[in-house]
Amino acid sequence: MRTIIKNIKELVQIRDNHIDRIIGKDMKVLPTIKNAYLIIKNDIITDFGLMKDLNHLDFDKEIDATGKLVLPSWCDSHTHIVYAGNRESEFVDRINGLTYEEIALKGGGILNSAKNLQDTSEDELFVQASVRIEEIIQSGTGAVEIKSGYGLEIGAEIKMLRVINRLAHKFPIAFKSTFLGAHAFPESFKNKKEEYVKKICEEMIPQIVQHDLAEFIDVFCEKNYFTVEQMETILETGKKYGLIPKIHVNQFNSIGGVESGVKHNALSVDHLEIMTAEDIAVLKDSKTMPVALPACSFFLGIPYTPARKMIDQGLPLALATDFNPGSSPTGNMHFVVASACIKMNMTPEEAINAATMNGAYAMNLSHSHGSISIGKKANLIITKPIPSYHFIPYAFGSNLIDQIILNGNVY
Ligand SMILES: N=CN[C@@H](CCC(=O)O)C(=O)O
């Protein structure tokens, strides 16, 4: 099956396929071709260029993109999409004055979602998560990472990871799974935290790997959650079993988690709302991708990741939604890109690089996703007629998508 998209007003994020991520001042550059064509064979991008250079060939399907832009689909490298119910009552509690941390200390927050998830069947979880996946696809996401971490005991953690597996078989986007048993301490372990860490290392990790349920391992390293030492024990065990670290750090406090993440070759360090000069310095020249989650900052009213400082000091940055019931109940990458520009002073070029190429890197997908490159998956967004890609963050509340292409097919 050969498909051509022709008369593209601007083809955005064209790259050589050996580029894996965009760093520092290079993030200000977003390569494009105006008045372009793009050719897809089955599910793969095989050619693109200027309309004037197109040789007339036969195609099975033609799409006319006059006045429209074509971009790679968004790559959302940090979500918790498999959850049960919602936490709208905590949302109202916060409006009435409680903080996210105070709610968690009273047994709400992650533990509230864990109780709900433990009482929900796998089939029901699959139904609820499918609705959210459908929604993120419609908003332009073509690759997504999903974490466990609302199970907090082996059966429920496996249930979550099995749901991710089933989603991957149902929907035509790329999925990556992360084991986050170290998301919070269950109530029954609150006075024996080392025992829970032992449980994660000796019972959970071996079983999850045995059933091939995750590629990454995550820990929430934060005051009142997991210490740097506990995180290191868990990451080192995970690595022995072949799991790659991706961690939650510096959401509320800088306690040394970033440095430890880099030391353990974490693929990404995520949140980073609170960053010291040392945290920034340690990420420089490392292979670890910093990931900002501006929808979480927006929803909780906490600081935004200091993107300007980080990029200006030569770091790369990825953007993700953090879609979860407590701190970011949205999977809308368009909103995330817009917030990065509006609240974090990132340029549209930087924000689009962060939400495509660097997001793909943060889930080990930059060989196949995140840019318009020959040989990569044809997961694309075709916009409605818009003036330029600057309009994407500018029109932050409008649906600008005309068509979604996934694996070379119109979705
Ligand atoms: N901070 C830790 N975990 C999630 C929130 C989980 C929740 O509140 O349910 C996050 O990334 O924001």
Ligand SMILES: [Zn+2]
């Ligand atoms: Zn998260």
